[in-house]
Structures are given as structure tokens and as C-alpha cells.
Amino acid sequence: MNKILEINNLSKSYKDFSLKGINITLEKGYIMGFIGPNGSGKSTTIKLIMNLIRKDSGEIKIFGLDNESNNISIKERIGFVYDENHFYEELTVKEMKDVISPFYTKWDEGIFNKYAKDFELPLNKEIKHLSKGMKMKFALAIALSHQAELLIMDEPTSGLDPLIRSELLDVLQSLLLDENKSIFFSTHITSDLDKIADFITLINNGEIILSKTKDELLDEHYIVKGSKKQLNNNNQRNFIGLKQNDFGFEALSKNKKEVMKQFGDSIKIEKPTLEDIMVFYTRRSDHHVSSH
Numbered sequence: 001m002n003k004i005l006e007i008n009n010l011s012k013s014y015k016d017f018s019l020k021g022i023n024i025t026l027e028k029g030y031i032m033g034f035i036g037p038n039g040s041g042k043s044t045t046i047k048l049i050m051n052l053i054r055k056d057s058g059e060i061k062i063f064g065l066d067n068e069s070n071n072i073s074i075k076e077r078i079g080f081v082y083d084e085n086h087f088y089e090e091l092t093v094k095e096m097k098d099v100i101s102p103f104y105t106k107w108d109e110g111i112f113n114k115y116a117k118d119f120e121l122p123l124n125k126e127i128k129h130l131s132k133g134m135k136m137k138f139a140l141a142i143a144l145s146h147q148a149e150l151l152i153m154d155e156p157t158s159g160l161d162p163l164i165r166s167e168l169l170d171v172l173q174s175l176l177l178d179e180n181k182s183i184f185f186s187t188h189i190t191s192d193l194d195k196i197a198d199f200i201t202l203i204n205n206g207e208i209i210l211s212k213t214k215d216e217l218l219d220e221h222y223i224v225k226g227s228k229k230q231l232n233n234n235n236q237r238n239f240i241g242l243k244q245n246d247f248g249f250e251a252l253s254k255n256k257k258e259v260m261k262q263f264g265d266s267i268k269i270e271k272p273t274l275e276d277i278m279v280f281y282t283r284r285s286d287h288h289v290s291s292h
């Protein structure tokens with residue numbers, strides 16, 4: 001086992017929110033998708049990993065090293081991409097690159113030029129005139145040009161159109177062909193993960209709800225559909241979440257056998273998507289949706 005990122009019992013409290021002793025492990029060569037609803041603690045966790053804010057307690061190890069005492073050497077080996085990348089808006093893409101590159105001892109101009117060409121970056125355009133998608137590609141090109149072993153991205157695909165999103169995901173996937181690289185990225189667009197994630201970690205309300213391989217997660221859960229009159233107080237105990245509308249109910253369950261036994265053939269059992277899993281684990285239990 002080669003742990004690239006190891007978070008143990010990490011806690012951080014704000015006035016109205018706390019991360020409650022979270023644990024996450026990412027091994028070398030894999031992509032982990034970090035999902036959860038708005039305000040669940042994704043950005044806070046990423047800021048703690050990047051040592052941008054101080055933890056209250058717990059431990060964060062990156063490449064086996066404590067992230068506070070080895071801050072500088074660790075940052076050299078990480079590519080960090082986030083939504084509000086702080087570039088100087090007045091500079092051109094090339095000028096900005098010239099400002100950033102000296103900070104990295106392993107900067108590789110050849111790699112930057114390759115990505116600049118692949119992504120069709122307009123080198124002489126001012127940053128303020130770049131589209132959101134182009135800014136994101138620039139941030140990714142920078143992150144990839146110093147031979148980072150770990151890419152950490154906070155919502156890299158948010159606000160991007162489907163075409164650019166899909167291009168970005170292709171680039172991430174091709175990076176993983178080099179098994180020395182690992183990727184940890186947060187998103188609330190679960191369809192991004194269907195394609196590329198190896199592991200999924202779900203956070204809700206500052207707590208890790210689950211963290212496992214995507215395949216395991218999809219294999220062990222089932223969507224159960226039926227009519228409302230089939231429900232009673234007893235037969236809901238195998239449900240992780242329940243959604244009712246005027247036509248019937250939909251639930252998530254891990255226990256297919258037991259559900260089949262209780263409901264018989266009148267029930268419909270389907271495979272869930274990652275979105276189903278996220279929604280059912282994080283919704284309020286009394287949720288009722290109207291059919292409109």
C-alpha cells in the first residue's frame with residue numbers, strides 16, 4: 001500500500017459548522033471523487049489539505065509527510081486547481097505563466113507548451129478576457145507543468161459546459177495512465193465521476209458517510225420502486241432513504257434479499273446511479289416530493 005493522502009480524525013469548527021473527525025485515504029495511482037451537497041464541508045476539507053486554514057485537531061499526511069511541517073516541499077509536488085484561481089487579471093496567459101513558473105523547481109516548459117497547444121490556450125490574451133472554461137484549462141496546464149504527483153481540485157468542472165467538462169475529464173483520465181499520479185477532486189456533478197473515479201467519498205454535514213470504490217458502491221446498492229400502498233412501518237427498515245410522490249415511492253437499499261422477501265414480485269428493483277446514492281444518503285428522511 002502506498003498512501004498518497006491520509007487524513008486521520010480531522011476536525012475543524014466554525015461558528016455554525018464543523019468537520020467532525022473525518023478519515024480519508026487515497027492510494028497512489030487512483031482518482032477519488034469527493035462528493036456531497038452544498039455546504040457539506042468539501043472546500044473546508046480541501047483548504048485544510050492544502051494548509052490554507054488551520055485544523056483544530058487530527059492529522060493530514062501527504063506523500064507520508066505531515067502537511068504543516070512539510071508545507072513547502074509538499075506544495076512542489078501538488079497541482080492545485082480550484083474555482084477561483086488567483087491569477088492577475090491584467091496579465092496575459094504567457095506573462096502569468098512566467099510569474100508562476102519560477103516558483104517550481106521541477107517546472108517543465110515543454111509540458112506547458114504541449115498543454116497550451118492541446119488546450120488551445122490564447123497565450124497573448126489577458127486573463128480577464130478568458131472564458132471560465134479557458135481559465136480552468138490554464139489552471140490545469142499550470143498544475144500539470146511542474147510534474148505534480150497529486151492533483152487536488154475543488155469543483156474543477158463547475159460552471160463548465162458539457163463539452164469542456166468532457167475534455168477535462170479525458171485529460172484527467174489520460175494522466176492516470178502514468179501510475180505515479182493520483183487525483184483527489186470535489187464535485188457535486190456526480191456524472192463526472194461515473195466516467196473516471198476509482199473511489200468515492202461522500203461527505204454530509206461535516207461527516208464522512210462512506211468512502212469506497214465506485215464499483216463496490218454501485219454493486220451493493222439497489223433502487224426499490226413500488227406503490228405507496230405497499231409501504232408500512234415495518235417494511236421500511238431496510239431503506240437508506242425514501243422518496244414518495246403521488247404515484248408511488250422510491251427508496252435506496254443495500255439489502256436486496258430482504259426487500260424481495262418483504263415486498264415480493266410486485267416491487268421493481270433497479271441499479272442506482274451515483275447521484276441516486278448521494279441523494280438518498282443525504283436527504284432528510286421525511287422528504288416528500290410532489291409529482292409536479
Ligand SMILES: Nc1ncnc2c1ncn2[C@@H]1O[C@H](COP(=O)(O)OP(=O)(O)OP(=O)(O)O)[C@@H](O)[C@H]1O
Pocket residue numbers: 014015016017036037038039040041042043044045188
Ligand atoms: N471562514 C468561515 N467561517 C465560518 N463558516 C465558514 C467558513 N468557511 C466555510 N464556512 C461554513 O462551513 C460550511 C461548509 O462549507 P464548505 O465551503 O466547506 O462546503 P462545500 O461542501 O464546499 O459546499 P459547496 O458545494 O457549496 O462549495 C458552510 O456552512 C460554510 O458557510
